[in-house]
Amino acid sequence: xxxxxxxxxxxxxxxxxxxxxxxxxASAPAGAGGKLKIALSNSFIGNQWxxxxxxxxxxxxxxxxxxxxxxxxxxxxxxxxxxxxxxxSNLISQGVDGIVINAASTSGLNxxxxxxxxxxxxxxxxxxxxxxxxxxTVNTDQVKFGQxxxxxxVDELGGSGNVxxxxxxxxxxxDNDRNKGAKEVFAxxxxxxxxxxYSGMWDSATAQRVTAAQLPSLxxxxxxxxxxxxDGVIKAFADAKREMPVFGxxxxxxxxxxxxxxxxxxxxxxxxxxxxxxxVVALELARAVIKKEREKGNLTIPFPVVxxxxxxxxETVFPDLxxxxxxxxxxxxxxxxxxxxxxxxxxxxPCPGATLxxxxxxx
Amino acid sequence: xxxxxxxxxxxxxxATALAYFAVYTTSLGRPPGSFDYLAILNTTMPLVLVALxxxxxxxxxxxxxxxxxxxxxxxxxxxxxxxAPGWIVAVVLLxxxxxxxxGLVVAYGRIAPILTTxxxxxxxxxxxxxxxxxxxxxxxxxxxxxxxxxxVPTGLGWLALAVAGWWVLRRTRFGLRVYxxxxxxxxxxxxxxxxxxxxxxxxxxxxxxxxxxxxFYVATTTAGDANAGAPFILTSIASVVVGxxxxxxxxxxxxxxxxxxxxxxxxxxxxxxxxxxxxxxxLFQGLFLVVAVLLGTGAALLARRRAA
Numbered sequence: 007x008x009x010x011x012x013x014x015x016x017x018x019x020x021x022x023x024x025x026x027x028x029x030x031x032a033s034a035p036a037g038a039g040g041k042l043k044i045a046l047s048n049s050f051i052g053n054q055w056x057x058x059x060x061x062x063x064x065x066x067x068x069x070x071x072x073x074x075x076x077x078x079x080x081x082x083x084x085x086x087x088x089x090x091x092x093x094x095s096n097l098i099s100q101g102v103d104g105i106v107i108n109a110a111s112t113s114g115l116n117x118x119x120x121x122x123x124x125x126x127x128x129x130x131x132x133x134x135x136x137x138x139x140x141x142x143t144v145n146t147d148q149v150k151f152g153q154x155x156x157x158x159x160v161d162e163l164g165g166s167g168n169v170x171x172x173x174x175x176x177x178x179x180x181d182n183d184r185n186k187g188a189k190e191v192f193a194x195x196x197x198x199x200x201x202x203x204y205s206g207m208w209d210s211a212t213a214q215r216v217t218a219a220q221l222p223s224l225x226x227x228x229x230x231x232x233x234x235x236x237d238g239v240i241k242a243f244a245d246a247k248r249e250m251p252v253f254g255x256x257x258x259x260x261x262x263x264x265x266x267x268x269x270x271x272x273x274x275x276x277x278x279x280x281x282x283x284x285x286v287v288a289l290e291l292a293r294a295v296i297k298k299e300r301e302k303g304n305l306t307i308p309f310p311v312v313x314x315x316x317x318x319x320x321e322t323v324f325p326d327l328x329x330x331x332x333x334x335x336x337x338x339x340x341x342x343x344x345x346x347x348x349x350x351x352x353x354x355x356p357c358p359g360a361t362l363x364x365x366x367x368x369x
Numbered sequence: 370x371x372x373x374x375x376x377x378x379x380x381x382x383x384a385t386a387l388a389y390f391a392v393y394t395t396s397l398g399r400p401p402g403s404f405d406y407l408a409i410l411n412t413t414m415p416l417v418l419v420a421l422x423x424x425x426x427x428x429x430x431x432x433x434x435x436x437x438x439x440x441x442x443x444x445x446x447x448x449x450x451x452x453a454p455g456w457i458v459a460v461v462l463l464x465x466x467x468x469x470x471x472g473l474v475v476a477y478g479r480i481a482p483i484l485t486t487x488x489x490x491x492x493x494x495x496x497x498x499x500x501x502x503x504x505x506x507x508x509x510x511x512x513x514x515x516x517x518x519x520x521v522p523t524g525l526g527w528l529a530l531a532v533a534g535w536w537v538l539r540r541t542r543f544g545l546r547v548y549x550x551x552x553x554x555x556x557x558x559x560x561x562x563x564x565x566x567x568x569x570x571x572x573x574x575x576x577x578x579x580x581x582x583x584x585f586y587v588a589t590t591t592a593g594d595a596n597a598g599a600p601f602i603l604t605s606i607a608s609v610v611v612g613x614x615x616x617x618x619x620x621x622x623x624x625x626x627x628x629x630x631x632x633x634x635x636x637x638x639x640x641x642x643x644x645x646x647x648x649x650x651x652l653f654q655g656l657f658l659v660v661a662v663l664l665g666t667g668a669a670l671l672a673r674r675r676a677a
Contacts, residue, residue: 081641084651086600087590088412089637095408096641100397112504113448113592118408120591121519137505137592177595182503 041077043102044292046285047093049110049134050085053209058282058335058351059108059133065350066286069362076293087114094118098125104292106285107131107141112179128295128302132288133280134180142295144288144305148180151278151309152187152233155254158276158313159198159229162252166197167228170220170251172206172213174233180280181208184233201225206235210258210330214238221246228252236261237329240273256280257310260329266317268325276313279334282351283344290364305366307343310334324348377613377665378625378632385635392642409634410524411517411589415440415582416630419601420608421531422468422578424626425571427609429551430618431475431482433572436579436605438493439467440598443583445497448506448593452584457512461580467493468576472569490602497595504594508587516588527585535623547571551618608633611661615669629661 046063050056060080067078081097083090087110095118097105105122109115109131116138122129123140135143159169171188174181192198202224206213213235221242229252232239236253237260243250250273255261257279263269265277287307294300312333317323321338324331327348335351337343344364347357393401419436426433443460450456467489474485517524538544546567549557558564582601587593612629614621636657640650 082650084654086604087594087597088416088600088634091412091590092408092634092637093641095405095412096638099393099402099405111590111594111597113506113594114504114590114597116591117411117517117519117589121404121408177498177502177504179503 041075042104042293042296043077043079043100044104044106044289044296045079045081045097045100045102046106046108046289047090047097048080048082048108049090051082052085054330055280055282055332056108058332059285061352061354062283062335062346062350063106063285063289064354065346065356066289066362068356069360071361072289072293073356076289078289083110085110087111091115091118094122098122098127102127103296104128104130106288106292107136108285109134109136112137128292130288130292130295132284134178142291142302142304144284144291144307146280146284146309147306148183148280149187151280152184152189152231153191154187154309154311155231155276155278156188156191159231159252159254160191160195162274163198163228165195168199168201168225169229169231170224170227171200171203172217172230172232172235172239173203174205174208176205181233188231198229201227206232206239208234210235210238210260212238214242217242218245221248229254232256236275236277237264240264244271250274254278257312257332257334258329259324259327259331259333262312262317262323262333263325263329265312265315266319266323267315268323269329272315274315276311277333278309278311279332281307281310281337282332282335283337283346286344286346286362287364287366290366294366300366307367310337312338320348327352375613375620375622375625377661377668378611378622378628381611381661381664382628382632382635385632385639388639389635389642392639396642396644407519407522407524409631409638410522410528411519413631413634414517414524414527414589415586416601416604416608416634417528417627418531418578418582418585419605420612420626420630421535421623422575422582423605424609424612424614424621424623425547425578426482426575427614427616428547428618428621428623429568429571430554430616431568431571432606432616433468433471433486433575434483434602435467435471435486435489435493436575437598437600437602438490438497439464439576439579440583440586440601441497441595442467442493442500442598443580444586444593444597445501445506445595447584447587448508449501451506452508452512452587454512457584460584461577464580464583465573465577468579469569469573471576472572475572476565476568494595494598497598501593501595504592506587506593508591512584513588513591516585524585532624532627535627539622543567543570548619551620553619604630604633607658610665611658613665 081093090110115136119129119136119138119141129141131141132144173185204216217239232255234256236255237258250271253273253275257277261277264273265275312322319325336346349355350357443464446460471486471489475482546562549562550564550567608629609626612625640653
């Protein structure tokens with residue numbers, strides 16, 4: 007009984023003794039002679055969006071100019087705050103120049119982010135951002151997401167009708183903000199009646215199941231506001247042979263197929279997405295800040311918005327990709343922040359022959 | 370061989386600690402520094418405490434799934450109130466109360482622990498969301514400096530306190546009764562052990578440990594999140610398993626679970642520095658668990674065969 011315990015103690019004491027001698031470098035040498043080391047610390051990889059987000063990050067790292075300037079690494083934490091916190095501590099020990107984070111908790115990484123900042127490491131968080139002020143954040147405005155989709159529905163319905171809200175995962179900042187934005191708009195239009203509000207957990211299968219369960223008890227529905235899992239909600243309406251309401255939803259490829267008429271019945275809708283390329287924008291911001299090409303400062307990028315029925319295959323809708331795919335892994339239009347090819351999102355391989363240019367806009 | 374099962378936690382911890390030392394040094398060309406040890410200590414403390422409470426419950430043959438809810442609720446309250454000392458005392462008492470509710474339902478209501486704590490898990494998690502709908506809050510800097518100081522290993526003192534607490538508890542009459550209830554409830558009752566009271570108390574202690582873990586969590590992360598507790602359900606049970614505590618009750622030690630908790634944290638670091646592809650990291654974490662459990666079961670089997 008005592009021997010292993012003694013051993014444990016010795017290891018601990020030894021460890022602390024050697025410890026005081028070796029400290030991680032106080033400030034990382036910013037690209038001295040070599041490539042910058044930038045790591046992506048992602049909270050979990052359990053859904054399509056996260057896979058695309060990591061794939062476009064890997065693809066960007068393998069494309070010029072990043073190929074020659076940045077040495078990238080990627081870590082996943084299984085949605086566990088303490089695991090992610092450990093990984094970031096280890097990145098600090100490795101002496102990376104920058105850490106790009108999609109956090110398991112908005113607040114749970116504050117302690118370790120502070121430690122990274124203290125050592126001169128540039129921390130950029132995106133999507134699920136870290137709220138510690140020493141880090142930089144890149145995100146979209148989630149309140150606006152809710153407002154914009156709700157306003158579209160209100161306009162389409164001429165200001166009156168029954169609306170259903172399918173929300174996301176409760177307790178997350180994004181869900182809270184999206185719902186808040188939508189409710190503001192619906193409340194400002196007395197003709198709009200929210201007849202049901204339930205969570206689709208940002209998942210098409212769950213959204214379909216819950217919607218199918220709710221539909222029999224619902225009156226005529228004129229508009230549906232979906233925070234995520236839009237194609238699932240449409241399928242539930244189609245299965246129940248209900249008349250197709252107006253949809254304001256996320257950027258699922260399946261939803262866009264319904265909008266384009268590739269899947270029937272064609273639906274009228276507006277599709278706004280949280281773009282997976284946020285990881286690439288965060289990478290560019292980290293690079294620019296480390297290279298002192300840009301001041302430290304938070305960045306809000308506009309949503310890629312698609313509406314109407316004129317969708318471009320290969321750009322805003324992808325007929326040969328699954329419904330669950332997020333079609334907004336690349337921006338489109340003349341003011342595109344960046345343009346990526348299909349294989350960057352599906353396989354994480356670089357777009358052949360292309361040089362990536364990420365337009366951050368003026369700070 | 371029976372000894373092996375008792376020492377499983379320590380052996381696994383020693384192995385992972387050695388592996389950590391080896392991969393860190395080969396990867397970075399220097400041994401881990403004080404920064405690394407402190408970071409490990411501070412991020413492990415919450416799991417260590419939850420695992421300690423969980424092991425007490427498992428020793429009586431029960432299981433506590435509600436630890437996730439209690440941690441979430443206590444994190445939410447601590448962060449929402451800023452963690453002033455008065456509130457910390459209140460939070461710890463509340464944690465014990467939440468645990469006591471579990472214990473009373475299990476002991477006197479005679480409802481299976483897994484059902485009881487699954488139900489209260491939902492209740493406590495819901496209450497946490499009600500207290501702190503959006504992640505945020507804060508912690509008094511002095512509390513952080515005392516609990517999980519990023520520069521001084523204050524956590525070691527608290528760890529020692531927890532170990533000492535168990536050491537004393539195990540030698541009290543109550544400690545003996547915990548083992549008696551877990552080994553054979555009927556026999557324990559026959560010799561006059563107040564089984565219901567013992568059970569209610571271990572659940573209350575588990576709640577208390579979860580509450581203390583929550584305070585540490587907020588001190589380490591400097592803020593709260595109403596979903597903070599969820600990962601602790603599985604990791605605390607895994608720590609107990611790796612620590613060699615038998616799920617049938619009556620065998621093992623809370624110290625094993627503590628060692629298991631530290632080992633589980635170190636595995637993350639081993640995988641990190643070994644450069645395992647992130648996609649396969651959870652696969653390896655799972656394999657680690659399977660191997661640890663197989664070791665434990667194998668040791669138990671061998672012990673039985675030798676006794677026969």
